Amino acid sequence: MGILAGRRESSDAPLPDGASVGVIGAGPAGSFFALHLLSLLREAGRTARITLIDRKTFSHSGPSGCNMCAGAIGQGMVGKIAGLSLPFDRGVISRIADGYEIHGRDVSVTIRHPEKGDIYTVFRGGGPVRSPTGVKSFDQFLLDAAIEKGAEFLHTRVESVEKTAAGYRLSFPDGLKRDFDFLVGAFGVNTSLSRKLPFAYRPPRTWHTVQAEIPAGNEFIEQRLRNRIHIIPATGAAIRFLAITPKNDFLTLTGVGEHVKIADLGAERARNRALAPLLPPGAEVLCHCHPQVPIGIAIRPYADRMAIIGDAFISRHLKNGIESSHDTAGVLASAITTKGISETVLRDHFYRPCVRLFRYDNVWGRVLFGIYESVLRKGRLSDAYLRSVKRELAEGETAQERILWAVFAGDSPYREIAREAFDLRLLWKMAQNLLGG
Numbered sequence: 001m002g003i004l005a006g007r008r009e010s011s012d013a014p015l016p017d018g019a020s021v022g023v024i025g026a027g028p029a030g031s032f033f034a035l036h037l038l039s040l041l042r043e044a045g046r047t048a049r050i051t052l053i054d055r056k057t058f059s060h061s062g063p064s065g066c067n068m069c070a071g072a073i074g075q076g077m078v079g080k081i082a083g084l085s086l087p088f089d090r091g092v093i094s095r096i097a098d099g100y101e102i103h104g105r106d107v108s109v110t111i112r113h114p115e116k117g118d119i120y121t122v123f124r125g126g127g128p129v130r131s132p133t134g135v136k137s138f139d140q141f142l143l144d145a146a147i148e149k150g151a152e153f154l155h156t157r158v159e160s161v162e163k164t165a166a167g168y169r170l171s172f173p174d175g176l177k178r179d180f181d182f183l184v185g186a187f188g189v190n191t192s193l194s195r196k197l198p199f200a201y202r203p204p205r206t207w208h209t210v211q212a213e214i215p216a217g218n219e220f221i222e223q224r225l226r227n228r229i230h231i232i233p234a235t236g237a238a239i240r241f242l243a244i245t246p247k248n249d250f251l252t253l254t255g256v257g258e259h260v261k262i263a264d265l266g267a268e269r270a271r272n273r274a275l276a277p278l279l280p281p282g283a284e285v286l287c288h289c290h291p292q293v294p295i296g297i298a299i300r301p302y303a304d305r306m307a308i309i310g311d312a313f314i315s316r317h318l319k320n321g322i323e324s325s326h327d328t329a330g331v332l333a334s335a336i337t338t339k340g341i342s343e344t345v346l347r348d349h350f351y352r353p354c355v356r357l358f359r360y361d362n363v364w365g366r367v368l369f370g371i372y373e374s375v376l377r378k379g380r381l382s383d384a385y386l387r388s389v390k391r392e393l394a395e396g397e398t399a400q401e402r403i404l405w406a407v408f409a410g411d412s413p414y415r416e417i418a419r420e421a422f423d424l425r426l427l428w429k430m431a432q433n434l435l436g437g
């Protein structure tokens with residue numbers, strides 16, 4: 001029984017010393033939450049029993065170990081990990097890219113961000129099916145760190161959640177049940193559990209993406225792809241854009257759109273003339289998946305003694321989800337350590353601050369993404385635009401480079417670039433460049 005049993009009024013106070021906290025999901029949101037909470041409690045001279053629960057084994061290759069993602073991590077995220085007193089395990093880094101290449105039909109441009117630095121690529125599990133052993137996954141690195149700092153790990157699937165007088169009861173497939181004083185949902189958007197919860201929570205709207213893992217030699221990755229992440233406009237209607245992320249001796253080919261099937265990716269490989277040269281000729285797909293990506297915000301991701309973080313709540317529009325999960329985890333850990341665990345307190349000190357972080361930024365994200373995506377999809381216009389970006393870069397002008405970085409690639413908030421993107425002088429100059437070819 002939890003220590004809050006029979007003390008319903010205490011949920012207006014911060015998490016009491018010695019409370020039990022159950023976290024469903026030990027992906028980035030769950031592990032970051034445990035790390036944040038353990039650090040804040042230690043500073044306050046308090047403790048909690050934190051149990052991370054996950055059905056996956058992040059050291060396994062293939063679907064049983066993988067949290068299905070392109071695995072690009074910017075230096076902002078690396079800095080936030082250091083802020084948790086966690087040295088980044090360099091064994092987790094598959095490749096280090098110095099930037100992105102954005103493709104039109106026949107023209108491409110390299111974009112870098114001197115202040116943001118290199119991008120690390122990581123596996124979220126033990127690598128694709130049939131990959132060599134020894135891949136250390138990013139999710140395992142975070143989970144190991146949380147365990148080392150004092151969290152407990154339960155390797156099982158949560159089948160159901162029940163409300164009790166003073167918290168929540170979780171049930172597992174072996175018939176076991178566990179009670180917690182406070183419950184955290186860090187279960188992402190690729191689970192059916194979100195539809196079986198005993199509160200008013202509704203998950204965010206999602207798109208169904210596709211990812212394929214393709215083997216590629218080091219020479220191809222270094223010489224043809226220059227070890228960078230490539231963004232390619234799609235030719236068909238199903239896919240909004242394609243990305244190639246190199247990792248060790250693999251390429252992760254991602255297709256993002258509302259309902260993308262592996263066949264859509266096959267069709268792009270056959271007819272997209274910008275894509276074909278970026279993949280080794282005749283390369284087979286080792287494994288593929290159809291992960292969902294949130295494109296909206298959850299309804300009621302909080303209730304008395306319960307809150308939902310990470311993808312299952314809110315994240316930056318179509319990029320940088322790992323860092324977003326770090327951020328919502330941090331806001332929640334701070335709210336329950338210093339403010340309280342009641343529904344009202346969680347609304348004011350967890351839900352609203354997170355919405356302020358992302359919702360309005362995501363409005364800019366959608367607008368900017370829509371504009372730049374539609375330019376890049378239009379063969380001749382995309383080439384004219386990218387030529388004008390190249391010309392600007394040669395003249396030492398970096399405005400368009402920063403905008404492209406913010407829209408497709410890096411870890412900048414969209415709002416940082418929105419004012420610049422809609423600057424009339426810049427738009428006029430761009431129009432002149434486009435008309436000039």
Ligand SMILES: Cc1cc2nc3c(=O)[nH]c(=O)nc-3n(C[C@H](O)[C@H](O)[C@H](O)COP(=O)(O)OP(=O)(O)OC[C@H]3O[C@@H](n4cnc5c(N)ncnc54)[C@H](O)[C@@H]3O)c2cc1C
Binds near residue numbers: 029292321322323
């Ligand atoms: C195609 C694609 C590409 C992406 N590329 C990037 C990228 O390059 N960089 C980036 O920063 N972000 C990227 N993202 C986003 C990123 O994957 C997510 O934002 C991030 O994984 C969210 O973390 P999370 O912990 O909230 O959820 P998840 O990573 O989904 O973790 C949820 C965890 O909960 C567990 N779980 C669920 N239900 C249960 C249950 N019933 N019982 C026990 N355990 C359960 C799961 O096993 C899982 O481990 C990408 C997403 C997609 C779809």
